[in-house]
Amino acid sequence: MSRSRLVSGVEVVAVPGRGLAVRTTDGEFLSVRTGDADGDALLSVLTGAGPTPATEEVNRLVRAFEKVGYVAGETRLAQWPADRRDVRLLGDPVLTRPLAAHLAALGAEARTAPAVTTPEGAPVRIEDLLDGDPAAVVWCLDGPVPEGLWEAADRLPEHGVAWLRCHREGWQAYVEPLAATPGDVTAAHVRARRLAATPAHRELAAYWRGPRTSGAPVRLTVPAAALLAALLADDLGRWATGTTDTAGFPARRRLRHVDLRTLTVTEHPVLPVPAATPTPEKDG
Template sequence: MPRNRLVPGVEVVTVPGRGLAVRTAEGEFLSVRTGAADESALLALLSGAGTNPTDEEPRRVVRAFEAAGYLAEEPARPPWPADRRDIRLLGDPALTRPLAAHLAALGAEPRAVPAVTAPEGAPVGMDELLDGDPAAVVWCLDGPVPDGLWEAADRLPAHGVAWLRCHREGWQAYVEPLAAAPGDVTSAHVRARRLAATPAHRELAAYWTGPRTTGAPVPLGLPAAALLAALLADDLNRWATGTPDAAGLPARRRLRQVDLRTLTVTEHPVLPVPAVAPTPKAAPPSGGSPTPKTDG
Protein backbone atom coordinates (compact mmCIF):
# COMPACT_ATOMS: atom_id res chain seq x y z
CA MET A 1 0.00 0.00 0.00
CA PRO A 2 1.60 3.32 -1.02
CA ARG A 3 1.98 5.85 1.75
CA ASN A 4 1.14 9.52 1.72
CA ARG A 5 4.18 11.65 1.07
CA LEU A 6 5.16 15.03 -0.32
CA VAL A 7 4.38 15.38 -4.02
CA PRO A 8 7.34 15.89 -6.36
CA GLY A 9 8.66 19.44 -6.28
CA VAL A 10 7.44 20.17 -2.74
CA GLU A 11 10.06 20.15 0.04
CA VAL A 12 10.15 21.02 3.73
CA VAL A 13 13.16 22.74 5.30
CA THR A 14 14.03 23.51 8.92
CA VAL A 15 14.80 27.23 9.30
CA PRO A 16 17.04 28.02 12.29
CA GLY A 17 15.05 29.94 14.87
CA ARG A 18 11.85 29.93 12.81
CA GLY A 19 10.73 26.30 12.58
CA LEU A 20 9.59 24.57 9.41
CA ALA A 21 8.92 26.07 6.00
CA VAL A 22 7.58 24.45 2.85
CA ARG A 23 9.03 25.18 -0.58
CA THR A 24 6.23 24.85 -3.14
CA ALA A 25 6.56 23.47 -6.65
CA GLU A 26 6.50 27.09 -7.87
CA GLY A 27 9.55 27.95 -5.74
CA GLU A 28 7.74 29.94 -3.03
CA PHE A 29 8.46 29.52 0.69
CA LEU A 30 5.59 29.27 3.19
CA SER A 31 5.90 29.05 6.99
CA VAL A 32 4.45 25.96 8.68
CA ARG A 33 2.70 26.43 12.02
CA THR A 34 3.41 23.13 13.73
CA GLY A 35 1.94 24.03 17.10
CA ALA A 36 2.90 21.43 19.72
CA ALA A 37 3.72 18.76 17.12
CA ASP A 38 7.16 17.18 17.27
CA GLU A 39 8.99 18.47 14.21
CA SER A 40 11.14 15.36 13.71
CA ALA A 41 8.11 13.07 13.81
CA LEU A 42 6.23 15.43 11.51
CA LEU A 43 9.06 15.39 8.95
CA ALA A 44 9.00 11.60 9.02
CA LEU A 45 5.25 11.64 8.36
CA LEU A 46 5.58 14.05 5.45
CA SER A 47 8.34 11.99 3.86
CA GLY A 48 6.23 8.82 4.07
CA ALA A 49 8.52 7.18 6.62
CA GLY A 50 6.35 7.66 9.71
CA THR A 51 3.20 5.92 10.93
CA ASN A 52 -0.26 7.44 11.15
CA PRO A 53 -0.28 10.00 13.98
CA THR A 54 -2.61 9.67 16.95
CA ASP A 55 -2.12 13.18 18.37
CA GLU A 56 -4.28 15.97 17.02
CA GLU A 57 -1.52 18.49 16.27
CA PRO A 58 0.46 16.42 13.72
CA ARG A 59 -2.84 15.23 12.21
CA ARG A 60 -3.89 18.86 11.78
CA VAL A 61 -0.64 19.70 9.94
CA VAL A 62 -0.93 16.62 7.72
CA ARG A 63 -4.54 17.53 6.83
CA ALA A 64 -3.39 21.05 5.94
CA PHE A 65 -0.71 19.65 3.61
CA GLU A 66 -3.29 17.36 1.99
CA ALA A 67 -5.77 20.21 1.53
CA ALA A 68 -3.08 22.35 -0.12
CA GLY A 69 -2.25 19.54 -2.55
CA TYR A 70 1.23 19.03 -1.12
CA LEU A 71 0.65 15.46 0.07
CA ALA A 72 -0.58 12.47 -1.91
CA GLU A 73 -0.15 8.75 -2.29
CA GLU A 74 3.18 7.85 -3.81
CA PRO A 75 2.37 7.62 -7.52
CA ALA A 76 3.40 4.63 -9.56
CA ARG A 77 4.97 5.44 -12.89
CA PRO A 78 2.37 4.57 -15.55
CA PRO A 79 3.71 1.99 -18.00
CA TRP A 80 3.84 2.73 -21.71
CA PRO A 81 0.72 1.06 -23.18
CA ALA A 82 1.43 -1.85 -25.50
CA ASP A 83 -0.82 -0.50 -28.27
CA ARG A 84 1.18 2.76 -28.40
CA ARG A 85 4.72 1.38 -28.24
CA ASP A 86 5.46 1.30 -31.97
CA ILE A 87 6.91 4.76 -32.71
CA ARG A 88 8.23 5.44 -36.21
CA LEU A 89 11.13 7.90 -36.41
CA LEU A 90 11.98 9.78 -39.58
CA GLY A 91 14.65 12.34 -40.18
CA ASP A 92 18.18 13.22 -39.23
CA PRO A 93 20.04 10.61 -37.16
CA ALA A 94 21.59 13.38 -35.04
CA LEU A 95 18.10 13.82 -33.57
CA THR A 96 16.48 10.42 -34.02
CA ARG A 97 19.30 8.50 -32.28
CA PRO A 98 18.98 10.27 -28.90
CA LEU A 99 15.20 10.28 -29.27
CA ALA A 100 15.18 6.51 -29.81
CA ALA A 101 17.29 6.03 -26.68
CA HIS A 102 14.88 8.13 -24.59
CA LEU A 103 11.82 6.31 -25.93
CA ALA A 104 13.31 2.86 -25.38
CA ALA A 105 14.15 3.75 -21.77
CA LEU A 106 10.53 4.86 -21.25
CA GLY A 107 9.15 1.57 -22.57
CA ALA A 108 8.36 2.38 -26.21
CA GLU A 109 9.65 0.51 -29.28
CA PRO A 110 11.06 3.15 -31.66
CA ARG A 111 11.80 2.28 -35.29
CA ALA A 112 14.17 4.61 -37.13
CA VAL A 113 13.63 4.81 -40.88
CA PRO A 114 16.76 6.18 -42.60
CA ALA A 115 15.31 6.10 -46.10
CA VAL A 116 13.68 9.54 -45.84
CA THR A 117 16.24 11.64 -43.99
CA ALA A 118 16.99 14.27 -46.63
CA PRO A 119 14.92 17.47 -46.31
CA GLU A 120 15.15 18.02 -50.05
CA GLY A 121 13.70 14.59 -50.80
CA ALA A 122 10.36 14.03 -52.44
CA PRO A 123 7.30 14.18 -50.16
CA VAL A 124 6.50 10.87 -48.50
CA GLY A 125 3.13 9.34 -49.29
CA MET A 126 0.53 8.15 -46.79
CA ASP A 127 1.11 4.46 -47.60
CA GLU A 128 4.77 4.77 -46.65
CA LEU A 129 3.97 6.66 -43.45
CA LEU A 130 1.45 4.03 -42.37
CA ASP A 131 3.72 1.10 -43.26
CA GLY A 132 3.89 -1.24 -40.28
CA ASP A 133 0.86 0.36 -38.59
CA PRO A 134 2.75 2.68 -36.18
CA ALA A 135 1.05 4.30 -33.19
CA ALA A 136 2.91 7.56 -33.79
CA VAL A 137 5.20 9.11 -36.38
CA VAL A 138 7.94 11.55 -35.38
CA TRP A 139 9.87 13.53 -38.02
CA CYS A 140 13.00 15.47 -37.07
CA LEU A 141 14.77 17.80 -39.50
CA ASP A 142 18.11 19.49 -38.95
CA GLY A 143 17.01 22.30 -41.26
CA PRO A 144 13.92 24.13 -42.55
CA VAL A 145 10.89 22.19 -43.77
CA PRO A 146 10.62 22.18 -47.59
CA ASP A 147 7.24 23.05 -49.07
CA GLY A 148 4.94 20.03 -49.20
CA LEU A 149 7.24 17.62 -47.33
CA TRP A 150 4.83 17.19 -44.40
CA GLU A 151 1.59 17.56 -46.35
CA ALA A 152 0.72 13.85 -46.19
CA ALA A 153 1.93 13.51 -42.59
CA ASP A 154 -0.52 16.22 -41.51
CA ARG A 155 -3.31 13.74 -42.29
CA LEU A 156 -1.95 11.05 -39.94
CA PRO A 157 -4.28 11.93 -37.00
CA ALA A 158 -7.28 11.24 -39.26
CA HIS A 159 -5.88 7.69 -39.59
CA GLY A 160 -5.55 7.26 -35.82
CA VAL A 161 -1.79 7.88 -35.78
CA ALA A 162 -0.20 10.55 -33.57
CA TRP A 163 2.01 13.07 -35.39
CA LEU A 164 4.96 14.94 -33.85
CA ARG A 165 7.78 16.89 -35.51
CA CYS A 166 10.64 19.32 -35.05
CA HIS A 167 12.94 21.28 -37.34
CA ARG A 168 15.72 23.85 -37.25
CA GLU A 169 15.98 27.29 -38.82
CA GLY A 170 19.48 28.63 -38.21
CA TRP A 171 20.07 28.92 -34.47
CA GLN A 172 16.36 28.41 -33.73
CA ALA A 173 14.74 24.99 -33.46
CA TYR A 174 10.99 24.43 -33.29
CA VAL A 175 9.19 21.60 -31.51
CA GLU A 176 5.66 21.62 -32.88
CA PRO A 177 2.51 20.46 -31.03
CA LEU A 178 1.66 16.78 -30.96
CA ALA A 179 -1.38 16.09 -33.14
CA ALA A 180 -3.30 13.03 -31.99
CA ALA A 181 -6.83 13.56 -33.29
CA PRO A 182 -8.58 15.28 -36.21
CA GLY A 183 -8.74 18.99 -35.49
CA ASP A 184 -5.38 19.14 -33.71
CA VAL A 185 -2.62 21.54 -34.80
CA THR A 186 -0.78 20.42 -37.93
CA SER A 187 2.45 21.65 -39.49
CA ALA A 188 0.42 23.61 -42.06
CA HIS A 189 -1.41 25.35 -39.20
CA VAL A 190 1.90 26.27 -37.57
CA ARG A 191 3.23 27.74 -40.81
CA ALA A 192 0.06 29.77 -41.32
CA ARG A 193 0.12 31.06 -37.74
CA ARG A 194 3.79 32.01 -37.94
CA LEU A 195 3.25 33.89 -41.19
CA ALA A 196 0.28 35.74 -39.71
CA ALA A 197 2.25 36.71 -36.59
CA THR A 198 5.19 38.42 -38.29
CA PRO A 199 5.39 41.59 -40.42
CA ALA A 200 8.19 39.81 -42.33
CA HIS A 201 5.82 37.20 -43.72
CA ARG A 202 7.10 37.60 -47.29
CA GLU A 203 10.67 37.13 -46.15
CA LEU A 204 9.78 34.11 -44.00
CA ALA A 205 7.89 32.48 -46.86
CA ALA A 206 10.85 33.09 -49.18
CA TYR A 207 13.20 31.61 -46.57
CA TRP A 208 11.13 28.44 -46.40
CA THR A 209 10.90 28.15 -50.17
CA GLY A 210 14.63 28.77 -50.78
CA PRO A 211 17.20 28.85 -52.12
CA ARG A 212 19.19 30.18 -49.15
CA THR A 213 22.75 31.44 -49.19
CA THR A 214 24.63 30.42 -46.05
CA GLY A 215 28.14 30.63 -44.67
CA ALA A 216 29.47 28.14 -42.16
CA PRO A 217 26.68 25.72 -41.17
CA VAL A 218 25.11 25.96 -37.73
CA PRO A 219 26.36 22.97 -35.74
CA LEU A 220 23.76 20.91 -33.94
CA GLY A 221 25.74 20.02 -30.82
CA LEU A 222 25.11 17.04 -28.60
CA PRO A 223 23.52 19.08 -25.77
CA ALA A 224 21.10 20.75 -28.19
CA ALA A 225 20.18 17.46 -29.84
CA ALA A 226 19.69 15.84 -26.42
CA LEU A 227 17.40 18.68 -25.32
CA LEU A 228 15.24 18.47 -28.45
CA ALA A 229 15.04 14.68 -28.12
CA ALA A 230 14.05 14.98 -24.46
CA LEU A 231 11.25 17.45 -25.25
CA LEU A 232 9.89 15.17 -27.97
CA ALA A 233 10.14 12.07 -25.77
CA ASP A 234 8.31 13.80 -22.92
CA ASP A 235 5.47 14.86 -25.21
CA LEU A 236 5.14 11.31 -26.54
CA ASN A 237 5.27 9.79 -23.07
CA ARG A 238 2.51 12.08 -21.81
CA TRP A 239 0.37 11.26 -24.83
CA ALA A 240 0.95 7.51 -24.53
CA THR A 241 0.36 7.25 -20.76
CA GLY A 242 -2.26 9.98 -20.43
CA THR A 243 -0.07 11.93 -18.01
CA PRO A 244 -1.38 15.51 -17.71
CA ASP A 245 0.84 18.51 -18.35
CA ALA A 246 2.31 19.65 -15.04
CA ALA A 247 2.58 23.31 -15.99
CA GLY A 248 2.56 25.67 -18.94
CA LEU A 249 0.55 25.29 -22.11
CA PRO A 250 -1.07 21.99 -23.20
CA ALA A 251 1.27 19.95 -25.39
CA ARG A 252 -1.30 19.82 -28.22
CA ARG A 253 -1.60 23.62 -28.30
CA ARG A 254 2.03 24.58 -27.72
CA LEU A 255 4.81 25.59 -30.11
CA ARG A 256 8.23 25.57 -28.46
CA GLN A 257 11.16 27.55 -29.80
CA VAL A 258 14.62 26.50 -28.66
CA ASP A 259 17.56 28.90 -28.93
CA LEU A 260 20.40 26.54 -29.80
CA ARG A 261 23.01 29.04 -28.60
CA THR A 262 21.70 29.20 -25.01
CA LEU A 263 19.34 26.17 -24.93
CA THR A 264 16.54 28.50 -23.83
CA VAL A 265 13.04 27.15 -24.44
CA THR A 266 10.18 29.58 -25.16
CA GLU A 267 6.55 28.44 -25.36
CA HIS A 268 3.97 30.00 -27.70
CA PRO A 269 0.26 29.12 -27.81
CA VAL A 270 -0.93 27.95 -31.22
CA LEU A 271 -4.43 26.97 -32.35
CA PRO A 272 -5.68 25.13 -35.44
CA VAL A 273 -6.52 27.29 -38.43
CA PRO A 274 -10.25 26.96 -39.22
CA ALA A 275 -11.19 25.79 -42.66
CA VAL A 276 -12.15 28.72 -44.89
CA ALA A 277 -15.71 28.52 -46.17
CA PRO A 278 -16.16 29.09 -49.91
CA THR A 279 -17.37 32.52 -50.96
CA PRO A 280 -21.14 32.27 -51.65
CA LYS A 281 -22.27 33.07 -55.15
CA ALA A 282 -24.39 36.19 -55.54
CA ALA A 283 -28.05 35.43 -56.20
CA PRO A 284 -29.58 36.95 -59.35
CA PRO A 285 -31.98 39.87 -58.88
CA SER A 286 -35.51 38.89 -58.05
CA GLY A 287 -37.76 38.47 -61.06
CA GLY A 288 -35.12 38.30 -63.77
CA SER A 289 -31.85 36.84 -64.94
CA PRO A 290 -28.47 38.41 -64.22
CA THR A 291 -27.47 41.19 -66.59
CA PRO A 292 -24.08 40.53 -68.27
CA LYS A 293 -21.40 43.19 -67.88
CA THR A 294 -20.30 45.14 -70.94
CA ASP A 295 -17.15 47.14 -71.50
CA GLY A 296 -17.36 50.90 -71.62
Protein backbone atom coordinates (compact mmCIF):
# COMPACT_ATOMS: atom_id res chain seq x y z
CA MET A 1 0.00 0.00 0.00
CA SER A 2 1.24 3.49 -0.84
CA ARG A 3 2.36 5.59 2.10
CA SER A 4 2.87 9.32 1.62
CA ARG A 5 6.10 10.78 2.91
CA LEU A 6 4.81 14.34 2.60
CA VAL A 7 3.82 15.88 5.90
CA SER A 8 0.14 16.40 6.57
CA GLY A 9 -1.23 19.41 4.66
CA VAL A 10 1.56 19.57 2.07
CA GLU A 11 0.59 18.56 -1.47
CA VAL A 12 2.37 18.44 -4.84
CA VAL A 13 0.48 19.28 -8.02
CA ALA A 14 1.48 18.97 -11.68
CA VAL A 15 0.85 22.31 -13.43
CA PRO A 16 0.35 22.02 -17.20
CA GLY A 17 3.28 23.60 -18.99
CA ARG A 18 5.01 24.62 -15.75
CA GLY A 19 6.08 21.40 -14.04
CA LEU A 20 5.52 20.66 -10.35
CA ALA A 21 4.36 22.97 -7.59
CA VAL A 22 4.05 22.53 -3.83
CA ARG A 23 1.00 23.68 -1.92
CA THR A 24 2.22 24.47 1.60
CA THR A 25 0.35 24.11 4.88
CA ASP A 26 -0.36 27.85 4.71
CA GLY A 27 -2.07 27.44 1.31
CA GLU A 28 0.73 29.04 -0.71
CA PHE A 29 2.03 27.59 -4.01
CA LEU A 30 5.77 27.24 -4.64
CA SER A 31 7.30 26.15 -7.93
CA VAL A 32 9.64 23.15 -7.90
CA ARG A 33 12.72 23.45 -10.10
CA THR A 34 13.33 19.81 -10.93
CA GLY A 35 16.25 20.41 -13.32
CA ASP A 36 17.28 17.11 -14.86
CA ALA A 37 15.32 15.05 -12.32
CA ASP A 38 12.44 12.90 -13.49
CA GLY A 39 9.24 14.44 -12.11
CA ASP A 40 7.40 11.11 -11.99
CA ALA A 41 10.28 9.50 -10.09
CA LEU A 42 10.26 12.40 -7.60
CA LEU A 43 6.52 12.01 -7.02
CA SER A 44 6.97 8.28 -6.57
CA VAL A 45 9.53 8.85 -3.82
CA LEU A 46 7.55 11.63 -2.13
CA THR A 47 4.40 9.51 -1.99
CA GLY A 48 6.18 6.29 -1.03
CA ALA A 49 4.47 4.65 -3.98
CA GLY A 50 7.00 1.94 -4.58
CA PRO A 51 10.57 0.84 -5.14
CA THR A 52 11.27 3.24 -7.99
CA PRO A 53 15.06 3.70 -8.18
CA ALA A 54 15.97 7.28 -7.30
CA THR A 55 18.75 9.12 -9.12
CA GLU A 56 21.09 11.52 -7.36
CA GLU A 57 19.05 14.44 -8.76
CA VAL A 58 15.84 13.00 -7.30
CA ASN A 59 17.55 12.37 -3.96
CA ARG A 60 18.82 15.96 -3.95
CA LEU A 61 15.28 17.25 -4.36
CA VAL A 62 13.97 14.95 -1.63
CA ARG A 63 16.66 16.28 0.72
CA ALA A 64 15.54 19.81 -0.16
CA PHE A 65 11.96 18.86 0.74
CA GLU A 66 13.20 17.40 4.03
CA LYS A 67 15.24 20.52 4.83
CA VAL A 68 12.21 22.82 4.63
CA GLY A 69 10.03 20.38 6.57
CA TYR A 70 7.79 19.12 3.79
CA VAL A 71 8.84 15.47 4.14
CA ALA A 72 8.89 13.35 7.27
CA GLY A 73 9.13 9.74 8.28
CA GLU A 74 6.10 7.66 9.12
CA THR A 75 3.87 9.57 11.50
CA ARG A 76 0.97 8.51 13.67
CA LEU A 77 -1.69 10.58 15.35
CA ALA A 78 -0.75 11.33 18.94
CA GLN A 79 -2.82 9.30 21.39
CA TRP A 80 -4.36 10.88 24.49
CA PRO A 81 -2.17 9.64 27.40
CA ALA A 82 -3.93 7.59 30.08
CA ASP A 83 -2.70 9.79 32.94
CA ARG A 84 -4.35 12.87 31.37
CA ARG A 85 -7.66 11.33 30.30
CA ASP A 86 -9.72 12.36 33.34
CA VAL A 87 -11.11 15.80 32.46
CA ARG A 88 -13.70 17.51 34.67
CA LEU A 89 -16.19 19.79 32.91
CA LEU A 90 -18.01 22.49 34.85
CA GLY A 91 -20.54 25.08 33.79
CA ASP A 92 -23.36 25.45 31.33
CA PRO A 93 -24.55 22.34 29.42
CA VAL A 94 -24.95 24.30 26.16
CA LEU A 95 -21.13 24.29 26.06
CA THR A 96 -20.14 21.26 28.14
CA ARG A 97 -22.27 18.82 26.12
CA PRO A 98 -20.54 19.42 22.75
CA LEU A 99 -17.17 19.68 24.52
CA ALA A 100 -17.68 16.27 26.16
CA ALA A 101 -18.45 14.77 22.74
CA HIS A 102 -15.29 16.27 21.22
CA LEU A 103 -13.12 15.03 24.09
CA ALA A 104 -14.58 11.52 23.94
CA ALA A 105 -13.77 11.36 20.22
CA LEU A 106 -10.17 12.38 21.00
CA GLY A 107 -9.74 9.71 23.67
CA ALA A 108 -10.35 11.64 26.89
CA GLU A 109 -12.83 10.73 29.63
CA ALA A 110 -14.93 13.79 30.44
CA ARG A 111 -16.88 14.02 33.70
CA THR A 112 -19.58 16.68 33.47
CA ALA A 113 -21.03 18.59 36.40
CA PRO A 114 -23.27 21.68 36.19
CA ALA A 115 -21.27 23.59 38.82
CA VAL A 116 -19.32 23.31 42.03
CA THR A 117 -21.97 23.54 44.76
CA THR A 118 -21.14 25.71 47.77
CA PRO A 119 -23.30 27.42 50.40
CA GLU A 120 -24.83 30.64 49.10
CA GLY A 121 -22.24 33.40 49.12
CA ALA A 122 -19.38 31.03 49.98
CA PRO A 123 -16.38 30.96 47.62
CA VAL A 124 -15.47 27.87 45.62
CA ARG A 125 -12.72 25.96 47.41
CA ILE A 126 -9.69 24.43 45.72
CA GLU A 127 -10.50 21.17 47.56
CA ASP A 128 -13.84 20.99 45.74
CA LEU A 129 -12.13 21.38 42.36
CA LEU A 130 -9.48 18.76 43.17
CA ASP A 131 -12.08 16.22 44.30
CA GLY A 132 -11.68 13.04 42.25
CA ASP A 133 -8.12 13.93 41.22
CA PRO A 134 -8.80 15.23 37.68
CA ALA A 135 -5.97 15.79 35.21
CA ALA A 136 -7.67 18.95 33.92
CA VAL A 137 -10.61 21.17 34.77
CA VAL A 138 -12.55 23.07 32.11
CA TRP A 139 -15.15 25.66 33.13
CA CYS A 140 -17.58 27.00 30.52
CA LEU A 141 -19.93 29.90 31.21
CA ASP A 142 -22.73 31.10 28.95
CA GLY A 143 -22.38 34.58 30.43
CA PRO A 144 -19.91 36.89 32.22
CA VAL A 145 -17.73 35.55 35.04
CA PRO A 146 -19.05 36.54 38.49
CA GLU A 147 -16.53 38.31 40.72
CA GLY A 148 -14.26 35.81 42.46
CA LEU A 149 -15.80 32.68 40.91
CA TRP A 150 -12.55 31.49 39.33
CA GLU A 151 -10.22 32.62 42.12
CA ALA A 152 -9.72 29.11 43.52
CA ALA A 153 -9.53 27.54 40.05
CA ASP A 154 -6.59 29.80 39.22
CA ARG A 155 -4.60 27.75 41.77
CA LEU A 156 -5.17 24.44 39.96
CA PRO A 157 -1.82 24.52 38.10
CA GLU A 158 -0.05 24.72 41.47
CA HIS A 159 -1.51 21.27 42.16
CA GLY A 160 -0.52 19.81 38.79
CA VAL A 161 -3.99 20.17 37.25
CA ALA A 162 -4.48 21.89 33.90
CA TRP A 163 -6.97 24.77 33.92
CA LEU A 164 -8.97 25.93 30.88
CA ARG A 165 -12.04 28.17 30.63
CA CYS A 166 -14.32 30.20 28.42
CA HIS A 167 -17.18 32.63 28.92
CA ARG A 168 -19.59 34.83 26.99
CA GLU A 169 -20.17 38.59 27.24
CA GLY A 170 -23.14 39.46 25.05
CA TRP A 171 -22.32 38.51 21.44
CA GLN A 172 -18.62 38.11 22.30
CA ALA A 173 -17.06 34.97 23.75
CA TYR A 174 -13.57 34.51 25.17
CA VAL A 175 -11.50 31.32 25.18
CA GLU A 176 -8.72 31.93 27.67
CA PRO A 177 -5.21 30.40 27.61
CA LEU A 178 -4.70 26.95 29.08
CA ALA A 179 -2.74 27.11 32.34
CA ALA A 180 -0.77 23.94 33.10
CA THR A 181 2.07 25.00 35.38
CA PRO A 182 2.62 27.71 38.02
CA GLY A 183 3.42 30.95 36.22
CA ASP A 184 1.03 30.35 33.34
CA VAL A 185 -1.72 32.85 32.46
CA THR A 186 -4.64 32.67 34.90
CA ALA A 187 -8.17 34.07 34.68
CA ALA A 188 -7.12 36.89 37.03
CA HIS A 189 -4.25 37.76 34.68
CA VAL A 190 -6.61 37.92 31.69
CA ARG A 191 -9.00 40.12 33.66
CA ALA A 192 -6.19 42.49 34.63
CA ARG A 193 -4.79 42.63 31.08
CA ARG A 194 -8.21 43.40 29.62
CA LEU A 195 -8.79 46.20 32.11
CA ALA A 196 -5.37 47.68 31.37
CA ALA A 197 -5.89 47.50 27.59
CA THR A 198 -9.12 49.48 27.37
CA PRO A 199 -9.86 53.15 28.09
CA ALA A 200 -13.30 51.95 29.24
CA HIS A 201 -11.84 50.00 32.17
CA ARG A 202 -14.32 51.53 34.64
CA GLU A 203 -17.23 50.53 32.44
CA LEU A 204 -15.85 47.03 31.89
CA ALA A 205 -15.30 46.52 35.62
CA ALA A 206 -18.86 47.72 36.30
CA TYR A 207 -20.19 45.36 33.62
CA TRP A 208 -18.44 42.40 35.25
CA ARG A 209 -19.76 43.32 38.70
CA GLY A 210 -23.32 43.87 37.50
CA PRO A 211 -26.20 44.24 37.67
CA ARG A 212 -26.72 44.42 33.90
CA THR A 213 -29.90 45.44 32.13
CA SER A 214 -30.42 43.45 28.93
CA GLY A 215 -32.92 43.24 26.12
CA ALA A 216 -33.75 39.96 24.41
CA PRO A 217 -31.37 37.30 25.72
CA VAL A 218 -28.46 36.12 23.59
CA ARG A 219 -28.88 32.47 22.68
CA LEU A 220 -25.84 30.44 21.72
CA THR A 221 -26.54 28.76 18.39
CA VAL A 222 -25.53 25.15 17.82
CA PRO A 223 -22.71 26.18 15.43
CA ALA A 224 -21.42 28.81 17.90
CA ALA A 225 -21.40 26.36 20.81
CA ALA A 226 -19.73 23.73 18.63
CA LEU A 227 -17.01 26.20 17.61
CA LEU A 228 -16.24 27.18 21.21
CA ALA A 229 -16.19 23.52 22.24
CA ALA A 230 -13.87 22.66 19.33
CA LEU A 231 -11.42 25.42 20.29
CA LEU A 232 -11.34 24.21 23.89
CA ALA A 233 -10.95 20.56 22.86
CA ASP A 234 -8.10 21.42 20.50
CA ASP A 235 -6.20 23.36 23.18
CA LEU A 236 -6.73 20.58 25.70
CA GLY A 237 -5.69 17.91 23.21
CA ARG A 238 -2.48 19.76 22.38
CA TRP A 239 -1.64 19.97 26.06
CA ALA A 240 -2.45 16.30 26.69
CA THR A 241 -0.44 14.94 23.74
CA GLY A 242 2.34 17.53 23.77
CA THR A 243 1.50 18.56 20.20
CA THR A 244 3.32 21.73 19.17
CA ASP A 245 1.48 24.79 17.91
CA THR A 246 2.55 25.38 14.31
CA ALA A 247 0.64 28.60 13.65
CA GLY A 248 -0.50 31.64 15.59
CA PHE A 249 0.30 32.24 19.24
CA PRO A 250 1.08 29.38 21.68
CA ALA A 251 -2.08 28.03 23.35
CA ARG A 252 -0.77 28.95 26.81
CA ARG A 253 -0.18 32.58 25.78
CA ARG A 254 -3.24 33.11 23.58
CA LEU A 255 -6.59 34.75 24.29
CA ARG A 256 -9.21 34.01 21.65
CA HIS A 257 -12.05 36.44 21.01
CA VAL A 258 -15.02 34.93 19.15
CA ASP A 259 -17.68 37.12 17.52
CA LEU A 260 -20.76 34.95 17.95
CA ARG A 261 -22.66 36.81 15.20
CA THR A 262 -20.16 35.88 12.47
CA LEU A 263 -18.15 33.10 14.19
CA THR A 264 -14.98 35.11 13.54
CA VAL A 265 -12.06 34.12 15.78
CA THR A 266 -9.37 36.68 16.65
CA GLU A 267 -6.22 35.79 18.60
CA HIS A 268 -4.47 38.11 21.04
CA PRO A 269 -1.17 37.42 22.84
CA VAL A 270 -1.42 37.59 26.62
CA LEU A 271 1.28 37.25 29.28
CA PRO A 272 1.10 36.59 33.03
CA VAL A 273 0.90 39.66 35.22
CA PRO A 274 4.04 39.97 37.40
CA ALA A 275 3.33 39.64 41.10
CA ALA A 276 4.67 43.15 41.74
CA THR A 277 2.29 44.71 39.21
CA PRO A 278 -0.84 46.12 40.87
CA THR A 279 -4.21 45.26 39.35
CA PRO A 280 -5.91 48.37 37.86
CA GLU A 281 -8.16 49.98 40.45
CA LYS A 282 -11.89 49.46 40.12
CA ASP A 283 -14.37 52.12 41.07
CA GLY A 284 -16.35 51.32 44.15
